[in-house]
Amino acid sequence: MPESLTRREFMKELGKLGAVASLAPMVVAGEQMSDKPYSLKRPSFIKEVDEPTTEIRWDEVKRIAEGEVTARRSFSKYLSQDRLDKLTEIRTANMDKYIKEGRDGYTLKDHALKSGAGKGGVSRVFIQDPEKVQTPEKLGVPNWTGTPEEATMIVSAALRHYGAGTVGVTELDTNTTEKLIYAKDPDGKEMRIEDADMPEEGEDYRVIPKKARWMITYTVQMSEEAMIRCPTHLGSQTTSLTYRRSQNVQERGQFFLGGLGYMAMGESSTNALAIAPAFGVMSGLGELSRYNRLLTPEYGSMVRVFKILTDLPMAPTKPIDAGLLEYCKNCTKCADHCPSKALSFEKEPTWETVGGWNNPGHKAWFEDSVKCRSYWYETGNNCGICFAVCPFASKNLASFSKVRDYMAATVPAFDGTLKKIDDLLYTPYTEFGKPQKTAESWWHENHPDYGIHTDQTVRETS
Template sequence: WVKEREHGNPTIEVDWDMLTPSFSLKNGLDGFGYPSPYPGYLVHEDALTNPSKMDQNKPGFRMEDYALFLASIQRGLFDHSFDESLGVPPPGPQINNADPTPDAWPDWGRPGEPKFKKVPRWSGTPEEASKMITAAAHYFGAYKVGFLEVDDKVKKLTFADATKWADCDQPYATGEVIPRGFGLGFPAPVKVFPNKMKYVIVLQVTQPFDTMRILGNTKETGHMQPMNASSFALGYNQRLTLLIRMQTFLRVLGYLRSESVWCYNTGGGALAGINEIGRHGIGISPELGSAYRVNLGIFTDLPVVPTPPIDGGMTKFCETCGVCADLCPNEAISKEKEPTWELPPTKLGRPEYGIPAGTPNTWSRPGVKNWHVDYVRCRGCSYCQGYCVFSQQNFASMHNIIKSTISNTTLFNKFFADSDRLFGYSDVDTDFDGWWNRDSSSSVSSLNYARLLGR
C-alpha cells in the first residue's frame, strides 16, 4: 500500500530555495528551541528525566527507572572515543565510552549543573533484586540471565594471578601486569576486588545466527572467514555495550560492579544454569544451542538469588552425537565416546608453527571431565557452534518435543543425531551471494534472528 515518489519530493512540502543549512539543534524537543543565553541546565532540571524528580513511591519514577534511563544512554550520547563526522579511528585497542556517571549515586549531571539531592541506594530483597536485574539485562540485550554466589569454586573461573580479593571498599588496579600469553596478545593488569562483592550476574550474549553458519569451503581453508568472523565481532561488540550499560545500571543503584574478570565463561554459564558443556568444549543452552557468543560475568555486592545448574541431557547427548567432531575441518574435536579426566596431547600438532604432533597439552585445565579440544588445531571457524544439533533451534515444531525427550531418556539419542544428518541440518551453508541479495524487508535483522528462533 506504500507508493514511491520522485527523489527530493517527500509528502511534506519543502521549499528548497528557502531552506538553508543550519548548525542549530533547535527543534520541537523541550528546551532545544529556547533562544540563547537561556541556561540549559534549568530546562534539564525541569525535565522528568532529571534524577532529582525521583520518587521511590511513584511507579515510573523510582530509582530503578532512572538507572534504566541513565544506563541506556551510555555509548549512544556520551561515547566520545570517535568523531561522528570523521568516522571511527583505525581498528585496534580503543578507549571507549567517556562515561559521565561518577562512582557514587546521585552526582550525575552535565558540567555546571547543580548536584542532585542525596538519596540512599536502592534496597530490596534478593528476590526483588534478581527480578529487577533480569528485566534490565534483558532490555539491554542479554538473552538469558543467571546468578552465582562467589565462593572458592567461582573464584577458580577468574584470571589466574590477575584477579585478587581483599577487604577493601572499591575495586582497584595494583599497577602490576601479568602476561596472558600469545592467544590473547595483550597483558592483563592485576586488579583487586572487595570480598563484599559476593555475587555474579551472568548474562548470555547472542551473535548473528545467519552469518555464523555461512562458511564456504572451510574444509580447504580450515580457518574462520570474513563473513562468519563478522558474527563473532558483532557478538563481542554487543558484549561490551551490555557490560557498560549493566555497570551503569548497578552504579546508579549504588552498588559495586566489575568488568568481566573470568577466563572460563562457559563454566560460569554452566554453574549459573545458562548452559551445559558439550563435546566441542563450549556451551550448549536449551534455547540457542551453541549459537551464542559468550557469557558475561559481572561481580557485584548486590545480593541476588543464585540460579542452579541445569540438566537437559545435552552433555549426555554428546556421547552418541559427534556431529561437531565430524564437521571439524582441523580435527580439533575428540571423537572418543566418553569424556575423560586426562589431558591428551595434540594429535596432529601444528608443524607449520613448530608444534609437533604429541606436544603435551598445556591449554586445557585439569579438574574437568570433558572431551578436551585440541586447541593447537582449532582455527575458530564456528562449524561446531553453528551446526551443533541443539543450534538448529526451532526450525521445526518437532524440535521442542525432541529436546524434551533427550532431557528424559538417552534411548533415542543416536536416532536423533542420525536424523540431524539425514535431514541436512549439518549441511554447511555456502551461499554468500544469497545473504547479500536477501530481501531485507521481509527478513529479520541478524541480532533479532536468534531471539525469534530461540523462543
C-alpha cells in the same frame, strides 16, 4: 462452533485446517512452562539440579593466568616460532588470493561487512569512572534495597533490555567457584581478592573486594544464518558483532548497578575476569558440550558468554540438566565436521586434560587448541564450524526442534536417531571444511535484526 464443543472435537476441527500438525508436537513435548521463580521460564522437562551435569573435583581446580595459558593469548607458547611464521605467511597469502579471485565468502562486500561488524562497541573497563556514574548518593537518595530474589529479577530485566539473551547468577564460594576467577587477566594484571571497601586497579594488579560475591553471567546471541557460512568472513563477522554488542551490554549493566548503589566489575578486555563457560554452567545458562563450550537450551551453540561481578546480594540461579551433555555422548557431529580434527571422538568425557590451555578438575571433552587455532590461520577467520553444525544450533522454531529438545531431555536412547534426522534436515552434504550454505545466498535473504530471533525465550520471574 457450538458452545458445548469438547476438547477432542475442538482438536478435530483444528485438524481439518491442518493446525494439529503444528500444535501437536508442543503438546507431546510438554511445552508447559515452569512457575519456579528466579529462573528462566523453560519447559518443565528442563530440570534445575544442585550439581551441574559436568563432574567437578574442586580440590583440583586452580585459578589460572588467562594471558599465560590459553591458546587465544599464548598461541606462540605451544608451537615453534618457525611454525608460527609459516602460518602467518599462509594466512597473508590466502587472504590476498581469496579476495582477488572473488572466492565465495571472501569477496569485497564480505570483507567490508566483517570490517564494519568489528566496530561500534564501547571500550571494556574493569570498573567505570565513578565521576560518570549517577549514584544514589549524588541524587540524594539511599541505595536501592530489596530481596535477593528481587535483585535477580531487576538485573535480569535490565540486562535483557540492554541486549543480553539469558542471565544467570552464581554466588561465589572460596573453595569452589571463586577458583574460576583468573589469577591474572588477559592484560597480565594480577587479580587480587582482598578485604577491601571498593575495587581498584593499578599498573600490574586489580583488586576484587571479598564482599563482591555475586557473578552475573549472561549470553549474547549470534546469528545462525551467518554462522552456517563459517569459516568465511560471513561466519566470522557475527562473532565480532556479538562481542561488540556485549561491550555495550556490559557498560550499560555497570552503570545500572552503579546507579543502584553497588559495585560492578566487568571484563577489562575480551574473555577477561573469569572462565565464561564455567560460570555459564554453574548459573544454569546451559551445559558443557563436546566442543567444550556452553550449549544452551534456548539458542544451542549460538551464543557468547560474558560476566559482571557485584556486591548486590542476589538469588543464585541453579545448574540445569536438559540432557545436552548426555546428547553429546551419542553425537559426534562437531568432531565429524571439524577440519582440524581438534575435537574428541570419545563417547565419555575424561578427567585427563589436553594441553596446558585446559584447566584440570572437571570432566570434559578437551579440545586440541593448537590444531584448532592453526586452522584459523589457513582460513583467515575464527573457524566456528563446530558451532554451526551442532544439532541445537537450529532456531528452535520448528516443530521438530521442540520434539528433539523434549526427547533429548527425557529419552537419551533416541539421541542417535535424533542426530541422524538433524543430518537430513539441517546439514546438507558439503565439501569437508566448507560452509553449509554459500555466502552469496546470505546477501539475498531477509534477515531479522542482528540476524537473530529474539522470540525464542524470555526471562520472567514471579
